[in-house]
Amino acid sequence: MSEPLIELKGVSKSFGQNPILDRVDLTVNRGEAIAIIGPSGTGKSTILRIMCGLLAPDEGEIYIRGQKRERLLEDAEDPIGISLVFQQAALFDSLTVEENVGFALFRRSKLPRHEICELVNQKLDMVGLAGTGKRYPAELSGGMRKRVSLARAIITDPDDPRGSPEVLLYDEPTAGLDPIASTITEDIIRQLKGLKGGCGAYVVVTHQDSTIRRTADRVIFLYQGKIHWDGSVHDIDTTDNPWLRQFFSGSVEGPIHIAG
Template sequence: MPEPLIELRGISKAFGHSVVLDRVDLAIYPGEALAIIGPSGTGKSTILRIIAGLLAPDEGEIYIQGQRRVGLVGDSRDPIGIGMVFQQAALFDSLTVDENVGFLLYQHSKLPPDQIRELVKQKLEMVGLSDISDRYPAQLSGGMRKRVSFARAIMENPENPQDSPEVLLYDEPTAGLDPIASTVVEDLIRQLRSAGKGCNTYVIVTHQDSTIRRTADRVVFLYQGKVNWEGSVEEIDTTDNPLMRQFRSGSIEGPIQAIG
């Protein structure tokens, strides 16, 4: 096995008296498409935010390309860029698509506006969206907003090539989309990985069966703050693990406690 690109060792996180992650170990390898699945409230999105450096664990260590991370994003420079696509797209409603996708460059680079607009155009074309730079998020469909958020996540800064995202983190990228829009987004996730533009490693949190099967190679199942199963997508249908069998079938009978 190659050395992990990202490694979590003994990661724990609690919110008040609720323990969300309990000494989780997780390795993400170069070129991997990893899905993190499990019931709601089991720490899937929390893990993404910890990997992205947006949230600090209570215990444990995080290694990025073998280098231990200290603090949060902005406190120190990771050896690779990590981009994140949020569940609700997280676009600025008062900004145009161009301003949303190029936000960091407009705010934190010395690039001329014309060059930033050209970079934005290239990224929008990569996600299958052309001629929408002057639109606002409210003028876009849900699937289009998702794709705009993808374009923003893969935006690189020519002034600092080391910040270009090598890893993408997707938090429920097909949540709330109809089956056709979901398929478009799922195909795009794979296409971005194979486009030869970096971003060939990604971690995706999802509940949707089609998204798991169409976008992932390896699957990790989280329950009660722990990794309870991991395997290939093909093994989902053959595993004897009772948690996975119940989750796959959607049955209310089994070791997973139904909520609500």
């Protein structure tokens, strides 16, 4: 097997006196489609932020394509592109869709405006939003806003030698969406992997059953900062793992204890 794109070794993280991750080992390989699941407050979003370099662990090591990460993303770039798609879309209300998607290129690249606009239109077309560039976020549905944030995550400067992001990280990409909007988003997440201008692998944090089953090949169950199951999505319904069985059944009886 080729070298992992991302590797976490013994990663721990606490916020104050509250431990969130407890010596987690996790790898993301090229071509993988991973879902991280588990009850709320168990560290799923924290893992994404550590993976993309927005948050430093208290203990442990992070390797990006075999290179140990010594600093946060703001201090040093990784050898591969890693993009995070935020749960709430995080768009600028005062900017158009075009300006939101091309924001980083408008600010940092030396590309002429018309070339950036062409790139923006290509990415909007890839996420099923062709022709929306002049609209504002307030004119879009929740599902459309999430797809705008996805387009923003995959746009890159063609002069950047890293090119398109190798890894996309999705934080609850279908939360709050109706079933049809969820299906559209799930299909786009799948289609972008391996597509030119898309990504080489992705990790999805989600609670939604359809998103787990439609977007993931590998499922990781996280509870109380530890990985309790790591297996194929096809094994979800046959495993006797008590944490997974309780999670998918919604039972209040089992090893998962949620404060009422």
